[in-house]
Amino acid sequence: MTGNINLTEQLKKYFGFDTFKGNQEAIIRNLLEGKDTFVLMPTGGGKSLCYQLPSLLMEGTAIVISPLIALMKNQVDAMRNFSEEDGVAHFINSSLTKSAIDQVKSDILSGKTKLLYVAPESLTKEENVGFLKHVKISFYAVDEAHCISEWGHDFRPEYRRIRPIINEIGKAPVIALTATATPKVKMDIQKNLGMTDAVEFKSSFNRPNLYYEVRAKTANVDRDIIKFIRQNEEKSGIIYCLSRKKVEELAEVLQANGIKARPYHAGMDSATRSANQDAFLKEDIDVIVATIAFGMGIDKPDVRFVIHYDVPKSLEGYYQETGRAGRDGGEGQCITFYSNKDLQKLEKFMQGKPVSEQEIGKQLLLETAAYAESSVCRRKILLHYFGEEYTEDNCGNCDNCLNPKKQVEAQDSLCAVIETIIAVKENFKQDYIIDVLLGRETSEVLAHKHEELEVFGSGMGEEERLWNAVIRQALIAGYLTKDVENYGLLKVTPEGHKFLKKPKSFKIVEDNDFDEEEVEEVPLRSGASCAVDPALFSMLKDLRKKMSKKLDVPPYVIFQDPSLEAMATIYPVTLEELQNIPGVGAGKAKRYGQEFCELIKKHCEENEIDRPEDLRVRTVANKSKLKVSIIQSIDRKVALDDIAVAKGIDFNELLDEVEAIVYSGTKLNIDYFLDEIMDEDHLEDIYDYFKESTTDGIEEAMDELGDDYTEEEIRLVRIKFISEMAN
Incomplete structure (x- = not known):
């Protein structure tokens, strides 16, 4: 039927294009011949045309x-x-009225309608199934087909019902399309849709125009993002955050710093959400801050950067979200902020889910961590994950290739890894293999009696980071493989067995080190990690010392070091500007700020310093509802542990919040709680310690005070002390 159709003519007639992209023509011919078709094509490759054109023909x-x-x-x-x-x-979906649905049905019956889009939920409704049985169906297209698989990044159980319903409505060829699928997900899709003999079309996952970079996520992440956006003025960008709350907060911070940004997430009312999406498409705003609900099907070709504020839950998700950059083939910068803490948070979120889902979720997270921490070419890792080999040694367009690390010989290390995997009968995951290599007597190792193996402890001379790097890079090199079906157990490939018999050079690059920097005890909103103006910093410290003597309080009660560092970076000269400094609330600014502002102003005039406008990151006054309600509860003398339970946070998190409140200058009286739970002598001892001490660090206090005092007690008394002495 298709042999004599000139598809290029039809393409020109209906869509105005002169030529097909990639595999499009072959895919369309296959479908016109009535064959099941499986299409794996990255975002921006032109998937929708593969079913739009044949539907018209x-x-x-x-x-x-x-x-x-x-x-x-x-x-x-x-x-x-x-x-x-x-x-x-x-x-047809849930947004249509009854009369609109009747109109759709009459158009279909009259033969006008060539393409009918349905949500899977609508497809399963009996009245729709009954209606479609009387319609001539040309073919079924399953878009976003990865939603069928639990291993995909967006599993939707209702997708599992598609095949039985197709059988009920009436058979016709099926075309399944997805932009991201690992070999495992691909098998899952084909099995579930009953299309195991489908002809498969796979486009390369390489997007050469995208630049990939992973940065350490520090306390200054907001400032880093503002700086990045200012360097890319008037370019369109998307920033992805995991929580709706973070989306709202970050959008507010960006707006406060003069950046045209708006939030987007599923919790907003649909009118606001659509208005924000349209403003982005029409370029009334430059930046959209969104949860992953955004961007599905957004066809904006000139998104110039995609920033991940939080580490994505899976590499599929990451690939799809970064894939929204540079769809026109122009520049696309993909920047991810990564910290280990984020991974732990994501693991916590999974705790309520069924065990099998938790296992899958954990494995997907580990892949993301491996991608972030590795120093290997980012393209190589991504493409390997999607079952594609990238043979270039240096892609020239990712942070690891532009700043390559020195390679180290790891021939012996790889032999040790292979021997260990074989010794435990290829039955364990990466972290377990590393436990055995490092000689850790964990309960699991002891349960399997693996501490008795010859290989136990054979890797004790090296750090865990090295072993992770060896295993990750051996997977890419094809010496090891991961049994994804079985929770990621490590297996040795024939190549790996050959290597063990006859070892040869195996060079690796050590992983990037994302260990958290020593962060200040007190949660401060973005502070400078070190002062830009050391001379001013030391003058500010002298002033603080002079004031502390005069007022008879320890220096840190007035301002903490990170606040002084930020002052010596941002040069605030008015009380209003001073409140943009982390850890400085309105109360503190009023009480101590005047002399500091005068000193800074004089220093700037004498040294003809231009105050750096771009660094003056305005933080949004923390109107967090949580903080306000904590203050109200303490005013009503509610016990702190009860407040934590009521707010659904653990006691330590509550203390973090209370500390942030008193450190930024708000007075809180928690005596009612201390009197109830603390020994009076203990309380006085800790209070006196803070009076004399030059630091408010908890670890120093615990060393000094000894084992009779718990960390909680010390933190509670420190809150009382700061509140009374500083505020």
């Missing part, structure tokens, strides 16, 4: 199953633009 109506209401609307509008007939494309 074939008899009947094509059904496109898609989970994204926003995308349906976009694509239906686009199809109507290509055709004189409005009824050519329709969608």
Whole structure:
């Protein structure tokens, strides 16, 4: 039927394009011949055309199953633009009224409609199934097909019901399309859709124009982002955060710093959400701060940067989100901020889920961590993850290739790893193999009696980081493989066995070190990690010392070091500017600020310093509802442990919040709680210690006071002390 159709002519006639991209033509011919088709094509490769064009050429109506209401609307509008007939494309989903659905049905029955988009939930409704049984179906297209797989990054159980319903409505060829699928997900999709003999079309996952970089996430992350955006003035960008709360906060901070940004997440009312999305598409704003709910089906070709504020839950998700940059082939910078703490947080979120889901989630997270920490070419790791080999040694467009690390010989280390995997019968995951190498007598190792193995402790001379790097790079080199079906157990490949018999050079680069810097005890909003103006910093310290003598309080009660460092970086000269300094609330600024501002102003005049406008990052007054309600509860004398329970946070997190409140200058009286839970002598001892001490660090206090005092007691008394002495 298709041999004689000139597809290029049809493409020009309906869509106005002169040529097909990549595999598009071959995919369309395959579908026109009535064959099941599996399409793996990265974002921006032109997936939708693979079902739009054949739907216009074939008899009947094509059904496109898609989970994204926003995308349906976009694509239906686009199809109507290509055709004189409005009824050519329709969608059925929960947003339509009864009369709108009747209109859709009459257009389908009259033969006008060539493409019908349905959400999987709508497809399973009995009345829709009953109606579609009487319609001539040309083919079924399952878009975002990775939603079928628990191993995909966006599993939707209702996708599992697609095949039985297709069988009920009436058989026709199936085309499944996805932008991200590991070999495991691909098998899952084909099995679930009953299309194991589908012809497969796979485009390369390499996007040469995208630059990948991973940065350590420090307390200054907001400032780093503001600086980055200012260096990329008027370019469009997306910033992804994991929580809705963070989306709101960051958008507010960006706006306060003169950046045209708006938030987007599923918790907003749909009118605001659509308005923000449109403002981004129409370029009224430059930056959208969003949860991953954003961007599905957003066809903006000139997004110039994608920033991940939090580490993504999976590499599929990461690939798809970064894939929204540079779809026009132009520049696309993909910057991820990574810290180990984020991984721990994500693991915590999984705790309520079924065990198998937790295991899968953990493995996906480990892959993300390996990607972030590795010093190997980022392209190589990403493409390897998607089952594609990248043979270049240096891609020239990622942070690891532009700043390559020295390679070290790891031939012996790899032999040790292979021997250990074989010794434990290829039955364990990476972290367990490393425990055995490092000679750790964990309960699991002892339960399997593996402390008796010859290989136990054979890697004790090296750090855990090295072993991680050896295993990760041996996987890429093909000496090891991971059994994904079985929770990521490590196996030795035939190549690996050959290597062990006849070892040869195996050079690796050591992983990047993302160990947290020593962070200040007190949670400060972004402070300078070191002062830009050391001379001013020491003058500020002298002034603080003079004031502390006069007022008879320890220096840190007035301002902490990070606050002084920030002052010697940002040069605040008014009390209002001073409140933008981390750890300085309105109360503190009023009480101590005047002399500091005068000193800074004089220093700037005498040294003709231009105050750096770009570094003056305005922090949004922390109107956090949580802080306000904690203050109100303490005023009502509610016991602190009860407040923690009521707010759903643990006691230490509550103390973090209370510390942040008193350190920024708000007075709180927690005597009612201390009297109830603390021994009076203990309280006095700790209080006196802080009076005499030159530091408010908890560890120093514990060393000095000894084992009779708990960390909680010391923190509680420190809160009382700061509140009374400083505020």
